[in-house]
Amino acid sequence: TQLLEQSPQFLSIQEGENLTVYCNSSSVFSSLQWYRQEPGEGPVLLVTVVTGGEVKKLKRLTFQFGDARKDSSLHITAAQPGDTGLYLCAGAGGGSNYKLTFGKGTLLTVNP
Amino acid sequence: ETGVTQTPRHLVMGMTNKKSLKCEQHLGHNAMYWYKQSAKKPLELMFVYSLEERVENNSVPSRFSPECPNSSHLFLHLHTLQPEDSALYLCASSQDQGQGNEKLFFGSGTQLSVL
Numbered sequence: 001t002q003l004l005e006q007s008p009q010f011l012s013i014q015e016g017e018n019l020t021v022y023c024n025s026s027s028v029f030s031s032l033q034w035y036r037q038e039p040g041e042g043p044v045l046l047v048t049v050v051t052g053g054e055v056k057k058l059k060r061l062t063f064q065f066g067d068a069r070k071d072s073s074l075h076i077t078a079a080q081p082g083d084t085g086l087y088l089c090a091g092a093g094g095g096s097n098y099k100l101t102f103g104k105g106t107l108l109t110v111n112p
Numbered sequence: 113e114t115g116v117t118q119t120p121r122h123l124v125m126g127m128t129n130k131k132s133l134k135c136e137q138h139l140g141h142n143a144m145y146w147y148k149q150s151a152k153k154p155l156e157l158m159f160v161y162s163l164e165e166r167v168e169n170n171s172v173p174s175r176f177s178p179e180c181p182n183s184s185h186l187f188l189h190l191h192t193l194q195p196e197d198s199a200l201y202l203c204a205s206s207q208d209q210g211q212g213n214e215k216l217f218f219g220s221g222t223q224l225s226v227l
Contacts, residue, residue, distance in 0.1 A: 004154070031213040042202050042218030043155075044114065050213075088155070092212035099168075099212060102155040 003027070004091055004103035012109040016078055021106040023089035024071040030092050032072045033100070034063055037086040079110045115139040118203050118219035125193065126227055133188040133222045135203030143209035144186040145216070146178060149200040161186060162209040193226045200224070 005024045013019055023032070031050045035043035047056050049065035049072060056063045060083075062075040076083055086105045093099060116137045125131050137144065146158040160168035161180040175197075177189040186203055200221045206214035 033213070033215075035216075041220050042114065042116070042118075042204070043216075044218070045215050048213065048215065090155075099157065100214075100216070104152065104154050 004089055004101055006087075006089060006103035006106050008106060009104070010107050010109075012111065013079055015080060015110055015112050017110075018075070018077050019079055019108070020073055020075045021087055021108070022071065022073050023091075023103055025091060026070065027091070027093070028069050029101075030069070032065055032069075032092070033090045034072070034074055035088040035090065037088060037105070039085070043086075043088055076108075079108075081110045081112050084108060084110050114217045114219065116203060116205055116217050116219040118201075118222055120222060121220065122223045122225075124225045124227060125190070127193060127195070129193075130189070130191040132190065133201055133203075133224075135186040135188075135219055137184055137186075137203075137205040137217070139205055139207075139217060141205040141207050141217070142183055143206045143214065144180060144183070145204040145206075146186065146188050147202040147204060147218075149202055149221070155202070159188075160209060167209065190224075193224075195226050198224055198226045 007022045033048045034046045037043040047063045052067045052069045054065045060077045064073050086107050088105045090100045090102045119134045143162045148156045158172045159178040164180050175192050179187040202221045203219040204216040
């Protein structure tokens with residue numbers, strides 16, 4: 001069974017602060033996705049990382065896939081209240097294990 | 113608007129009731145999914161349909177019965193549920209299925225409470 005551990009579980013910060021959340025596993029993934037889920041809505045895909053060491057930027061969000069493809073991080077610069085939500089990572093297994101495995105998420109609150 | 117619509121948004125039912133959740137996707141996708149989201153747990157995959165054929169049934173109790181009449185519609189029929197089945201039920205779709213890295217488009221979910 002492939003497990004994804006996300007940390008921290010909860011994070012509450014002030015507008016303008018920077019933050020990093022983590023997604024770690026002992027398993028290797030062929031790719032990893034990050035979703036954001038706002039209150040009362042379903043998750044929305046933010047990015048997919050595929051190559052070990054890959055870095056992708058989406059405005060103030062920077063996503064990194066670990067060299068060994070076992071972990072990933074999401075860094076937000078100058079957080080805004082609109083960034084509030086549950087951030088989920090999901091890993092795709094390689095070989096015959098094609099299923100997406102989700103982490104429990106990091107619940108981020110950005111206070112104005 | 114993700115192109116995936118779920119109804120109802122909220123549902124309260126007794127343990128002896130029978131109800132159905134509905135999902136419709138307007139994206140022309142070939143695969144549809146049911147996920148269960150409970151507090152403090154990862155998203156749990158329940159069922160996967162690809163081209164209207166069920167390709168995954170993740171050891172889900174028989175009190176949950178899916179139906180996929182065509183590639184745009186997915187239902188989850190509920191009967192004799194238990195209080196522990198209370199959760200957010202999410203429908204998702206993807207262009208295709210089978211590689212594991214499909215981009216999922218989720219609906220807003222049905223928040224289900226079983227009394």
